[in-house]
Structures are given as structure tokens and as C-alpha cells.
Amino acid sequence: MIDVAKAAGVGLGTVSRVVNGGAGVREQTASRVRAAIDQLGFQRNEVARALRPGKKSSSLALVLGDLTNPFYATIAKAALEVAGQDGFAVVLGSVDEDPEGERRAIQELIGRQVAGLMIVPDQGDHSYLAGAGVPVVFVDRPAHGIEADIVTVDNEGGGRLATEHLLEQGHRRIAILLAPSYHTTGRRLRGYRRAHRGAGIAVDESLVVQLPEGTAEAAEKATRELMHKPDPPTGLFASTNFVAEGVLRALREVDRQPAVVGFDDFRMADMLPTPVTVVASDTAELGRIAARLLLDRASGADTRAPQRIVLPCALIQRGSGEVPVLP
Amino acid sequence: MIDVAKAAGVGLGTVSRVVNGGAGVREQTASRVRAAIDQLGFQRNEVARALRPGKKSSSLALVLGDLTNPFYATIAKAALEVAGQDGFAVVLGSVDEDPEGERRAIQELIGRQVAGLMIVPDQGDHSYLAGAGVPVVFVDRPAHGIEADIVTVDNEGGGRLATEHLLEQGHRRIAILLAPSYHTTGRRLRGYRRAHRGAGIAVDESLVVQLPEGTAEAAEKATRELMHKPDPPTGLFASTNFVAEGVLRALREVDRQPAVVGFDDFRMADMLPTPVTVVASDTAELGRIAARLLLDRASGADTRAPQRIVLPCALIQRGSGEVPVLP
DNA sequence: GCTTGCGTTGGAAACGTTTCGGACACAGGG
DNA sequence: CCCTGTGTCCGAAACGTTTCCAACGCAAGC
Numbered sequence: 050m051i052d053v054a055k056a057a058g059v060g061l062g063t064v065s066r067v068v069n070g071g072a073g074v075r076e077q078t079a080s081r082v083r084a085a086i087d088q089l090g091f092q093r094n095e096v097a098r099a100l101r102p103g104k105k106s107s108s109l110a111l112v113l114g115d116l117t118n119p120f121y122a123t124i125a126k127a128a129l130e131v132a133g134q135d136g137f138a139v140v141l142g143s144v145d146e147d148p149e150g151e152r153r154a155i156q157e158l159i160g161r162q163v164a165g166l167m168i169v170p171d172q173g174d175h176s177y178l179a180g181a182g183v184p185v186v187f188v189d190r191p192a193h194g195i196e197a198d199i200v201t202v203d204n205e206g207g208g209r210l211a212t213e214h215l216l217e218q219g220h221r222r223i224a225i226l227l228a229p230s231y232h233t234t235g236r237r238l239r240g241y242r243r244a245h246r247g248a249g250i251a252v253d254e255s256l257v258v259q260l261p262e263g264t265a266e267a268a269e270k271a272t273r274e275l276m277h278k279p280d281p282p283t284g285l286f287a288s289t290n291f292v293a294e295g296v297l298r299a300l301r302e303v304d305r306q307p308a309v310v311g312f313d314d315f316r317m318a319d320m321l322p323t324p325v326t327v328v329a330s331d332t333a334e335l336g337r338i339a340a341r342l343l344l345d346r347a348s349g350a351d352t353r354a355p356q357r358i359v360l361p362c363a364l365i366q367r368g369s370g371e372v373p374v375l376p
Numbered sequence: 377m378i379d380v381a382k383a384a385g386v387g388l389g390t391v392s393r394v395v396n397g398g399a400g401v402r403e404q405t406a407s408r409v410r411a412a413i414d415q416l417g418f419q420r421n422e423v424a425r426a427l428r429p430g431k432k433s434s435s436l437a438l439v440l441g442d443l444t445n446p447f448y449a450t451i452a453k454a455a456l457e458v459a460g461q462d463g464f465a466v467v468l469g470s471v472d473e474d475p476e477g478e479r480r481a482i483q484e485l486i487g488r489q490v491a492g493l494m495i496v497p498d499q500g501d502h503s504y505l506a507g508a509g510v511p512v513v514f515v516d517r518p519a520h521g522i523e524a525d526i527v528t529v530d531n532e533g534g535g536r537l538a539t540e541h542l543l544e545q546g547h548r549r550i551a552i553l554l555a556p557s558y559h560t561t562g563r564r565l566r567g568y569r570r571a572h573r574g575a576g577i578a579v580d581e582s583l584v585v586q587l588p589e590g591t592a593e594a595a596e597k598a599t600r601e602l603m604h605k606p607d608p609p610t611g612l613f614a615s616t617n618f619v620a621e622g623v624l625r626a627l628r629e630v631d632r633q634p635a636v637v638g639f640d641d642f643r644m645a646d647m648l649p650t651p652v653t654v655v656a657s658d659t660a661e662l663g664r665i666a667a668r669l670l671l672d673r674a675s676g677a678d679t680r681a682p683q684r685i686v687l688p689c690a691l692i693q694r695g696s697g698e699v700p701v702l703p
Numbered sequence: 704g705c706t707t708g709c710g711t712t713g714g715a716a717a718c719g720t721t722t723c724g725g726a727c728a729c730a731g732g733g
Numbered sequence: 734c735c736c737t738g739t740g741t742c743c744g745a746a747a748c749g750t751t752t753c754c755a756a757c758g759c760a761a762g763c
Contacts, residue, residue, distance in 0.1 A: 424749035
């Protein structure tokens with residue numbers, strides 16, 4: 050920038066003003082500066098810019114688990130788009146469902162002076178974020194120890210919707226397979242129980258399966274065991290898209306097909322031998338809202354009390370949830 | 377850091393030395409400094425750190441298209457892991473297949489002083505990167521106008537593998553559906569032609585379909601048209617996983633099922649009514665290698681001439697590529 | 704006792720930007 | 734002619750590190 054100032058024969062401050070909006074500079078001067086910029090191929094050093102007090106870098110951080118999971122990938126893409134429109138970059142921190150690693154990654158990101166944090170939190174205390182002076186939005190799950198914006202889907206409502214749907218089809222033995230994910234699956238289970246209570250039907254606790262892992266493999270194994278019981282369920286509620294995959298894998302070897310409802314839509318769901326009925330929300334919207342909220346917070350445009358935004362879930366009937374109860 | 381120095385009663389340089397490795401500091405002094413750091417909750421300001429001359433920030437940039445595409449998501453995840461192990465963050469730049477937008481995003485990223493760039497390039501000239509003084513690795517595709525490391529898969533070999541497989545099954549009318557992606561699909565087409573030539577079979581050019589878009593929808597439409605021809609193909613080669621999806625969608629309404637081979641594996645491929653045969657490479661490895669290479673370049677550990685690494689493709693037979701030729 | 708060298712420490716300079724107080728020129732009003 | 738206000742511009746200070754050189758204390762060697 051100093052070189053530009055010299056080349057244009059102007060002062061340092063003038064160049065800076067031209068680079069940013071350029072108010073208070075005569076057009077003649079400004080164009081001379083612009084010419085020098087072009088000629089020298091000058092580019093503002095964002096790092097030095099972010100060094101100034103009060104200025105945060107124009108980057109948002111996004112901390113989430115597995116990008117391979119289309120659910121998270123969709124959030125990331127949507128957030129990226131929204132941030133990009135405002136000229137913000139997105140720094141990714143990935144964590145493999147490990148509270149300590151998550152904390153370290155977040156500290157790292159804060160050290161990079163990001164303007165805001167979008168976090169898909171694991172369980173554990175997040176109060177250490179309170180003093181960081183950076184706006185935070187939690188995505189998909191709430192966090193303990195800090196008052197911050199939260200954008201989630203209506204997990205309980207979705208769980209109830211899925212279960213009610215199966216109950217309406219006449220199913221009375223409905224299993225639920227729960228990935229060991231913080232918060233979300235617990236809520237889905239609650240919806241499952243509430244639907245049963247609403248229908249006046251007791252839950253057979255042996256049909257509530259807590260998986261040791263959130264993988265398709267774990268779900269496959271558990272489903273196989275479920276279906277080999279003397280009195281197997283006639284309906285299955287898979288709490289996650291990976292779980293749904295495992296369930297469907299296991300069911301390929303089963304004679305009497307139970308009804309299946311998944312949570313969160315996934316690619317090819319409608320292409321499977323029996324198209325898969327799911328309960329789903331607008332995942333991209335989740336990411337968009339979170340990013341927009343964070344940008345508004347970061348710019349100071351939004352100073353309201355922390356918001357809690359809950360996106361609805363809808364039932365998408367495709368077939369697997371509508372197979373009849375076999376005698 | 378000044379506060380820490382004061383609190384510990386030491387000089388500024390000493391604190392800096394302790395924070396980084398801490399060689400040349402007496403243990404007694406160092407521990408006093410560490411105590412002060414803990415007490416004040418000090419955290420190094422990475423931005424200021426990156427400001428020093430020669431120092432780049434400890435972030436890599438990753439510029440790619442659609443995170444929703446599992447192929448890119450897998451690369452991103454793998455790169456994230458490798459970078460994370462070295463304490464590097466990853467800044468994401470997403471581009472929607474738009475050369476100008478790509479250039480702008482990359483310039484942005486360079487302004488952020490990233491230590492290196494991983495780029496899935498679009499067509500167009502990338503010579504402007506040559507003077508940026510930042511190491512660059514191109515992923516999945518080469519780029520024009522600059523000598524840099526490239527990590528790709530063997531697109532031509534994969535295309536030939538897929539086509540040869542269909543030819544071996546006795547297919548003689550094999551269609552290829554090409555997404556309009558820069559470089560990759562062109563190579564796959566070359567493999568397709570080479571396989572035909574090797575078998576001494578002429579290519580019916582009406583079976584070489586350039587899709588207007590790389591979406592499943594476009595592929596679905598094109599497939600439908602193909603199969604309604606008076607002399608439809610008996611084998612289909614889908615150049616992309618999204619294309620494969622569209623092909624399969626269209627084929628649901630077709631009586632005489634042709635054989636289908638896809639390029640790049642995808643989730644649920646083995647769960648479809650006819651499990652899908654694909655040609656695939658180790659996508660995660662692609663991301664890992666690229667990130668590792670870039671880190672080595674950035675640290676100066678690797679000063680060899682630009683590398684060109686090509687990952688092999690393997691045929692995964694699942695059924696759809698092995699359906700017999702109907703009379 | 705003086706010199707030499709080493710291990711340790713202190714602190715100024717530099718990085719590239721933004722910002723802020725002030726300077727300068729010029730016009731207009733008194 | 735002086736004063737004031739306005740529009741434009743200059744350049745020093747500040748941001749929080751790292752790095753380099755100087756300085757200091759101390760032990761060993763002469």
C-alpha cells in the first residue's frame with residue numbers, strides 16, 4: 050500500500066480511503082490511485098487489516114463433525130453461500146465427536162480472530178466461549194453454559210410425526226434405533242414416546258435401542274438382532290440417515306418387511322427397492338439461517354437477545370413407511 | 377502477550393519464546409511464564425503472528441465446487457484431517473463452476489495470506505497464481521498457465537476400464553453420458569474411445585451424449601431420450617455419480633434394462649434394486665495426498681519439481697454392469 | 704584478576720493496514 | 734482583511750506478534 054501511495058504520489062491514508070469505499074477523496078485523486086493499484090497489482094493484506102483493534106477478520110468459522118455426512122455437508126454448503134455473498138470466508142474446523150478436540154479446535158479458531166463461530170456442538174460445557182468476545186451460533190443442537198443463538202430442527206416434533214405415522218398404519222410394535230448423538234436423538238426419542246402416549250399405547254422398552262455408534266454398521270447389526278427376536282417389531286424408526294442405511298441393509302435378508310421411517314432425507318432414498326419414507330427438514334435453510342444470523346451479529350446489526358429458531362419437520366411418504374402390518 | 381510479560385515479570389521476547397517451543401529459556405522462568413499465561417487466559421493472536429514477514433498464516437485454502445457432491449465432500453474431509461494434524465486450519469472457498477468467481481475467490485484467499493492453496497480448478501487460465509508466492513496444488517484436474525503439483529485420478533484408465541467391462545459382457549452399443557465438467561469427463565471419453573478401438577468396434581457417435589448440465593435431472597432426460605431411440609444402447613456409462621443417479625432414475629420406466637456402469641462410487645450404490653457397478657478411486661486418498669503435498673511445500677520441506685500424481689481406478693462389480701445383452 | 708564464551712534475557716524494530724488529529728487551500732461572510 | 738467552515742489530504746500511532754541484536758551474569762580458562 051505504501052508503494053501504491055508512492056506511485057500515485059499521494060499519502061497513505063488516501064490510498065486506504067480509496068480501497069475502502071473511498072469517501073472524501075476527489076475523483077481525480079481516486080482514479081490516480083486506482084491506476085497505481087492496477088499497475089502494481091496491489092492487493093489488500095487481509096491479515097494486517099484484521100490486526101487493527103476491534104476489527105475482526107472477515108471470516109466465519111464453522112465447526113462440525115463429519116463432512117461426509119450429507120446432513121453436515123448441506124449445512125456447510127449453505128453457510129458458505131451466505132457468507133460468501135457478504136464477502137466472508139469460512140474456516141472449517143472438523144471434530145470427530147470428541148469434546149476435548151472440539152474445544153481445542155474452537156480455541157484455535159478464536160485465535161485466528163474469526164468474526165463469528167457456527168458450531169454444531171457436542172455435549173459438554175461451552176461456557177469458555179462466553180468471554181471470547183465473538184458471536185456464536187449453535188447449529189442443530191443447543192449447548193450448555195452459554196447464552197447464544199440456536200438454530201435447530203424440531204427433533205421432538207419430527208420424532209412424533211414419524212411415530213404417529215407408523216401408529217396410524219396400525220403398527221403397535223415400533224422399534225426406534227438411536228444413534229448416540231448428543232441431544233438430537235434424545236429429542237426424537239421423546240417424540241416417539243409422546244406419540245405412543247398420545248395413542249394410549251405402551252412402549253416396549255426392548256424396542257428402544259441405543260446404538261453403540263452412529264454408523265450404518267452398528268445399525269445393521271442391531272436391526273438384525275431386533276428382527277430375530279421371537280416377537281419382532283413391525284415398524285422401525287431410524288433416528289438418523291446413517292442409521293436408516295444400516296437398517297435397510299439388514300432388512301434385505303428379512304422375509305417379513307417391517308415399515309421403516311427415517312430421520313433426515315438422503316439421496317437415492319426414493320430409488321431403493323422400497324422407497325424410503327422419512328421425516329425431514331430443510332437442512333440447507335438451517336445453514337443459511339445460522340450464517341445470516343451470525344453475520345448480523347458480527348456486524349452489530351442484530352443486538353436482540355439470543356434467538357432460538359426451530360425449523361419444522363415434514364413427513365415425506367415414499368412407501369417404506371406405508372407397508373401394511375402383516376398378520 | 378505484553379500483559380503476560382508484565383505479570384510474569386519477564387520481557388516480551390521471553391514470553392514469545394515460551395509460547396513457541398521455548399528453547400533457550402530456563403525452566404524456572406518458563407514455568408513462571410506458563411503460570412501467567414494460564415492465569416490470564418492468554419491466547420496467541422494468530423493474526424498478528426501471520427503479519428510478520430515471510431510468515432504465512434497456518435491455514436490452507438481449499439477451493440472447490442459443490443460440497444453436496446460426496447466426491448468433493450470426501451476430499452474436503454480428508455484434507456481437513458491431514459491439515460488438522462499439522463495444526464493447520466482450512467479455509468473454504470466455494471465456487472459454482474464459474475471461472476470468474478473462482479478467480480475472485482482465490483484472490484480473496486491469497487489476501488488472507490493462506491499458506492497454500494488446494495484448488496479443484498475450472499477451465500481457464502490460472503497463470504495469475506504464479507506470482508502469488510503461495511504453493512498451489514491442483515486436485516482432480518490440471519490447470520493451465522502454471523506449473524504446480526497435480527493430484528488426479530486416472531480418468532482415462534477408468535473410462536477404459538468401464539467400457540472394456542461392458543464390451544466384455546458382449547455389449548456393442550454402449551452410450552456414454554458426459555457431464556460438462558472441465559477435463560475429467562473428456563478423459564473418460566477418451567478411455568471410452570480407446571476401449572472401443574482396442575476391441576475393434578466403431579463408436580456410434582449418436583451414443584456419445586454431452587449433457588447440458590451435470591445434474592441428475594439432465595442425465596435423466598438424456599437417458600430417456602436415448603432409450604426411446606429405435607435402436608437403444610444396451611450398455612450405459614455414466615461419467616459422474618450425479619449422472620449415474622439420473623440414468624438410474626430414467627431406467628425405472630424402461631422395460632429392457634441396459635447394463636450401467638458409473639464413475640465414482642456413491643453411498644447406497646449397492647442397495648439399489650440392481651446394485652450399481654462403478655469404476656472408482658480412493659477419493660479420500662486424493663484429498664489426503666493433496667493436503668500432505670501442500671503442507672510439505674508450504675513448510676519448505678519439499679522443493680522438488682512439481683509432481684503429477686495419478687491415482688488408479690478400480691472396477692467394482694455389483695450387478696448393474698453385468699446384466700446380459702438382451703437379444 | 705581479566706578475558707572469553709555461553710546461556711539467558713530484555714526490548715526495539717518491523718510487518719501492512721486503519722484511524723485520527725491536524726494541516727492546508729480555498730471560498731464566503733463579516 | 735480576518736475569521737470560519739468545508740473539502741481534501743497527509744502521516745504518525747497503534748494493533749500483537751516475532752526476530753534480532755545487545756546486554757548481562759556467570760563460569761571457566763589463562
